[in-house]
Amino acid sequence: MASLITCPHCGVRPKEEFAVRGDASLIRPASSASDAAWHDYVYVRVNPRGRTLEHWHHVAGCRRFLVVERDTVTHEVYSVVDGAAAAREVRR
Amino acid sequence: MTAYRLSSGGLLDRSKVLSFTFDGRPLRGFAGDTLASALLANDQLLVGRSFKYHRPRGIVSAGPSEPNALMTLGSGARSDPNTKATVAELYAGLTAKSQNRWPSLGFDVGAVNGLLSPFLGAGFYYKTFMWPRQLWEMLYEPVIRRAAGLGRAVLERDPESYEKSWAFCDLLIVGGGPAGLMAALTAGRAGLRVILADEDFRLGGSLLGETETIDGSPAPAFAERVVAELLSLDNVTLLPRTTVFGWYDDNVFGAVERVQKHVAEPSATLPTERVWRIAAKRALLATGAEERPLVFGGNDCPGVMMASAIGTYAQRYGVSAGKSVAIFTSGSSGYRTARGLVARGVTVSTIVDSRPEATEAAPDGVRVIRSGAIVDTKGRKRLSGIVIERSGFEELIACDALGMSGGWSPVIHLACQRGARPVWSEDLKAFSAPDVGGGLRVVGSANGVYTLSGCLRDGAEKATTIAVELGFNAAEASLPVIENEAEPSFAALWYVPGAKSKAFVDFQNDVHARDLGLALREGFGHVEHAKRYTTSGMATDQGKLSNVNAVGILAGMRGVSPAEVGTTTFRPFYTPVSFGALAGTSRDGHATPTRKSPLHEWARKNGATFVDSGLWFRSAWFPRAGEKTWRESVDREVLNVRANVGLCDVATLGKIEVFGADAAEFLNRLYCNPMLKLPVGKARYGLMLREDGFVFDDGTVSRLAEDQFFVTTTTAMAGAVMSHMDYCAQVLWPDLKVRFCSVSDQWAQMAIAGPKARDVLQQLIDEDISEAVFPFLAARSMVLRGGINARLFRISFSGELAFELAVPAGYGEAVAEQIMEAGRAHGICAYGVEALNVLRLEKGHLTHAEFDGRVTPDDAGLGRMVSAQKPDFIGKHLSARYGLTAADRMQLVGLKPVDRDKDMRAGAHLLKEGMKPSTLNDQGWVSSAGYSPVLGHHIALAFLKSGRERYGEKIVVWDKLRDHEMIAEVCDPAFVDPENKKLKA
Incomplete structure (x- = not known):
């Protein structure tokens, strides 16, 4: 896990300021979606080796949810973007 | 046979004499000394007993790799165990104590282990103390731990900062x-x-x-x-x-x-x-x-040191490790050290070189034995000689210090x-x-x-x-x-054959070459296995001296290159770091923040007893003169609220202010019950679910304006709810026009509850707050007499006619005092969270004791709140799934003891009469319990299988933790005022 995260709003900050929520690639299904879709969304998680997208909540900073793309093996952080911006992007 | 201080030289301030003690003996050193160099200067070479065999051990190195010279420095609460004397800077008044010896360093009873050593090979403890298993924790481990060991941590409070x-x-x-x-x-x-x-x-x-x-x-x-x-x-x-x-x-x-x-x-x-x-x-x-030691017979005898360390002690500290020094080397470094020693006036008698074809020249007067090997050492507590073998012939050479130089890592x-x-x-x-x-x-x-x-x-x-x-x-x-630059070279020499006594690889853990052989024979030849099996490379030095030799020996035995054996894993910390340093200032009250309500001072002045509640201090009850137990105070407070009026600090609740054109839509999606059409000026009880359909938190939502809401959460979940809202607003619905912020610390909120609540409150407010104008669930901003902006909510946790009044935090104390003053004629009392809990229990209101993460709205009797009309909300889909709607789920009920004198406690399980306690027979559990002064007996809230159909049934309350069993009657969870007459008075 990274020691430092470059928050797009606050700059380089230590990881202790963040809370990791988990997989940021999940998309919340419509309430009318199938049970299977909801089951996957709520309960099923991959445990990737390598690149992964995670939501990091900057609790001790701007309180924004960030999408952190990082490598679970090398711990390299490839990108950090604001979660709302990323969510709008997905919707587009 | 003495180490001694050279008459000159070294990076010392010889004008500054520093007195210190070692095992109580007063000694002296100079400014610039380490503890080790000062001990050496005083010829105190014996510094410890080994881990397992209690063999005498001396200083080996001049740095952080030291395996032997571990001491306890200081005394009492300021003592530091396992300090390496080789890096400890000497200061005046230092007290050092040797470790792992009894009764003294010179005479150690544990040394009998050395005689038993044929039986104490690697894995001995694992094999011998296998059974009976119960004895491991009770007997074997404590005894072994006492016999083998490093320094002891003190139990006193650390006074350092x-x-x-x-x-x-x-x-x-x-x-x-x-x-x-x-x-x-x-x-x-x-x-x-x-x-x-x-x-x-x-x-x-x-x-x-x-x-x-x-x-x-x-x-x-x-x-x-x-x-x-x-x-x-x-x-x-x-x-x-x-x-x-x-x-x-x-x-x-x-x-x-x-x-x-x-x-x-x-x-x-x-x-x-x-x-x-x-x-x-x-x-x-x-x-x-790091210079590598050589693994030869008797290499742990005090006086055998790293050659470079002998050099450092002579050059930097002006100390000679002995009167007559020998060097055992597999490379040129040994010669270089010898030259340096001779230049400083130290007598070097012999260089034993393992290589047959070495070409280095020794200093004048130093004998060189090429192709030689040391196979044993003489002397017990101090080296007196070395046994050299060359071409099958043995020779004893007298010396009192031996430097080993096995190359560099x-x-x-x-x-x-x-x-x-x-x-x-x-x-x-x-x-x-x-x-x-x-x-x-x-x-x-x-x-x-x-x-x-x-x-x-x-x-x-x-x-x-x-x-x-x-x-x-x-x-x-x-x-x-x-x-005069030297170009060092050396031959790798992992093990010197022909050892006549134990050849140690890891001094600190008493691992010798044969232990590694045993590990390999028994199938623990992988370097990580060998480490665990033999303990080589463990403990405070983590094998800084020993690891490479251990790898080399394993490689030799397996007939492969050290590259193939590899190393064990390197992890922080390089050297041990004290817990105090890692904790930093985070201890006692500084470890976590302390949160005090804006009404804390008011509560304190009114004699509150406080209780830790997460980070908060909450007023638990307000004892009065003559009350001997907390129950007496709590019973009085409850009865007074039911009969007259009481004031309770509820400022610890989470408070979130929500704004924006889509604020109503946002809240409508957050809560399972409808929020969209909540009228301005009204409050509503709200239930949030998790996406999996279980209850997340409850609280109230008040609409202060078309686009402004005031939301409360439970005290415990305030942070979690805020984070959840952040996630929903930013990630799930980033296009909603909504903004919110925590105002938990901005408002001092207090509950005024009891039949006379309105009479008291009206004295502070000009506006009419009668039932007709300000009915149950009314909520709006108003100005108190004197001009303080406040918010008033007609909500009730106690079940009484009640208001919650919020004023800016700084005014909290003054307003609370004013209410107490206004209420005096009405018999007002301050009440704490204990009474609050009894009041809500009597009313059947719920807290996180009930919402424990396994409870659905329907389980809690709140199923009708869940909106069927709303297109979506958090938890909508999965709350309707099979399993969460089953008829035999545990449902909220009340319990009354059949024998009115019996009590119940939360955590007890429910059983049908005559059934054996088992997971299969489990009928539910008690979530909250307490004494109801109104009813005059204990009551409880519980979750019971299909509980709502079972009112009137007798059930066993089985409390194995307290070995308590009783019969209770299942009833409606609203014990007091089930028709809400008082609430809406």
Whole structure:
């Protein structure tokens, strides 16, 4: 896990300021979606080796949810973007 | 047979005599000594007993790799166990005690283990104390732990203070030897922000023990000149006494600075130790190389030391390790050390060289035995001679100190702490650092460069490269001229054959060569297995001296290259770091914040007893004169609220203000019950679910304006709800026009409950708050008499006619006092969370004791709240799934004891009468219980299988924890005022 995260709003900050929520690639299904879709969304998680997208909540900073793309093996952080911006992007 | 202080020389201030004690014996040393050098100067070579066999052990090294000279420094609460005497800076008044001996260092009863050693091989404890298993924890482990052991931690409170700090730099240099100093000088002159950290109290590293001259002056003088220039540069920070213990992601390093470990009376204004986290753009690992011991018979006899350590003691500390020194070497370093010793006037009698074809010349008068091997040593508590074997002939040579020189291993730990493995180098005959990228480069002898000029050049060149990378102009460094330079070479020698007594690999853990053989034979030949099986490379020194030899021996036995055996895993910490330093200031009240309600002072003045509730202090009850138990106070408070009126601090509730055109839509999606059409001026009880359909939190939602809401959460979940709302607003529905912020600390909120609540409150408010104008669930801003802006909510947790009044936090205390004053004629009392809990229990209102994460709205009797009309809300889909709607789920009920004198406690399980307690027969559990002064007996809320159909049934309340069993009657959870008459009065 990274020691430092470059928050797009606050700059380089230590990881202790963040809370990791988990997989940021999940998309919340419509309430009318199938049970299977909801089951996957709520309960099923991959445990990737390598690149992964995670939501990091900057609790001790701007309180924004960030999408952190990082490598679970090398711990390299490839990108950090604001979660709302990323969510709008997905919707587009 | 004595070690002694040389008459001159060494980097000491001989005018400053420092008195200290070792095992109670008063001794003296000089400023500039380590504890080890001072002990040696006093001929105190025996410093400890070994871990398992309690063999006498002496000082081996002159640095942090020391396996033997572990001592307890200081006394009482300020004592530090397992301190390495070789790095402990001597100070006046230091008290040192040896460890792991009884009754004394000279006579140790445990040494009988040495006689039993044929039975105490590797894995002995595992094999012998296998059964009976129960005895392991009760008997074997405590006894073994007492017999084998290191120092003991004291149980007294640590009086020291510690702190943590961040540092940022362009270049961190780990190690202040020739390469590190040269790099710092080059980078410092180029203008980089440089931090140079070295574990020693004096910068210079190997320069402090070198015999070479640099630019015509002795090596230590050169080091002093460089340090002086570095001190003059504002962009350079020197951190002596600082061990960089870990390399972490993003080039962040952990370091511990021993700010005042070296003083008898620490200053109260400074921390004892400081942990640094250093974020470095670039780093250089200039940690040098470690000389390797040789594994031969009797190599643990006190007086057998690292050759380089004997050299360092002579050069830097002006101490000779003995009257007659012998050197056992597999390379040129042994000769170099011998030359240095002779130059300092130390008598060197013999050099035993394992190599047949060595060409190095020994100093005059020193006998050289080539192709020789030491197979045994003489002497018990002090070396008296060595047995040499050459071509089948043995010879006994008298000596009182022996230096071993088995070649060099680069110190590369930090470079291997992030997953990269060391690489075996056939050239260096050692493991070298892996390429870990430009962030951390290895330099000098840590990089396998063993000449002084090479180290200086490597340091300058790498610093220049880094300066250029970071955009600085680095001038070409002028490198100093070195005279009498030696080019070291050595043959790898993992094990000296023909040992006549135990040949130790790991001194600290008493692992000898045959233990490794046993491990291999028994199937533990993998290096990680062998480590665990034999304990080689464990404990405080982590095998800094022993690991490479252990790998070499395993490789030899397996007939493979050390490259194939590999090393064990390097992890932080490089050397042990005290828990105090790691905790920093985070202890006692500083470990977590303390949250005090804005009404805290009011509660205190009214005599509250406080209770920890998460981070909060909450007023639990308000005892009055004559009340002997908390129950008496709580019963009185409850009865008074039901009969008259009470005031309770509810400011700890989470409070969130929500704004925006889509605020109603946002809340409508957050709560399972409808919020969209909540009228302005109204409050509503709201239930939030998790996405999996279970209850997340409850609270109230009040609409203050079309686009402004005031939301409360439970005290415990305030943070979690806020984070959940952040997630929903930012990630799930980023297009909703909504903003919100926590106002938990901005409002002092208090409940005024009881039949006379309105009469009391009306005295503070001009506006009419009668039932007709301000009915149940009314909520709006109003101005108190005197002009304080307030918010008033007609909501009730107690079940009484009740209001919650919120005023700006700073006015809380004054307003609370005013209410108490206004209520005096009505018999108002302050009540705490205990009474609040009884009141809600009597009413059947719920808390997180009920909403424990396994409860659905329907389980809690709130199923009708869940909106069927709303297109979506958090938890909608999965709350309707099979399993969450089953008829035999545990449902909320009330319980009344059949025998009214019996009590119930939360956590008890429910059983049908006559059924055996089992998971299968489990009918439910008690979630909350307490004594109801209104009803005059205990009551409980419980979850019971299909509970709502079972009112009137008798059920067993089975409480195995307290060995308590009783019969209760199942009933409606609303014990008091089920028709809400009081609530809506």
